[in-house]
Amino acid sequence: MTIAEWCLFGAVMLTYLTLAPVKPLAGREFDNADPRNPAFYEDPLRKRALGAHANGFETFPFFAAAVLLAEFRQAPQNWTDWLALAFLLTRLAFVFAYLANRPTLRTMLWNTAMAFNLGIFFLAGFGVKGALIATLIGIGFAIALWPLLTMLQARPAK
Secondary structure, eight states: OOHHHHHHHHHHHHHHHHHTTHHHHTGGGOOTTSTTOGGGGGSHHHHHHHHHHHHHHHHHHHHHHHHHHHHHTTOOHHHHHHHHHHHHHHHHHHHHHHHTTOHHHHHHHHHHHHHHHHHHHHHHHHHHHHHHHHHHHHHHHHHHHHHHHHHHHHSOOO
């Protein structure tokens, strides 16, 4: 199996492992007979873990499609592998930022992971040059977004 294919497995496991520890750590507060009880997720950390978990499912289909498309179209494997690994590591950082309640950093990391994902997708159709352009535009967008998000977060709530 390629590194990119292992990253597909890693992305699935990250999605499940984001939420899995919350339940046993809650002790008797978690009711296995009612595992989706919204009241359980009212705790701020649990709510963020659930959000990160759901986001993993939201981002996975495009990641899987991009990796598989790149491999089916025989894109340069080393590029596919490195971009997939960058995506997975960025997603891991995203989960930690989500759990730590760092919304600006979380959004930046989400956009950066999406840039790597776009790179994989465009690698399949346009080669290394297309991957570089897509990835750099995506990372540029993420960087440009940082001051705006920081400014919006600093505004007092009405």
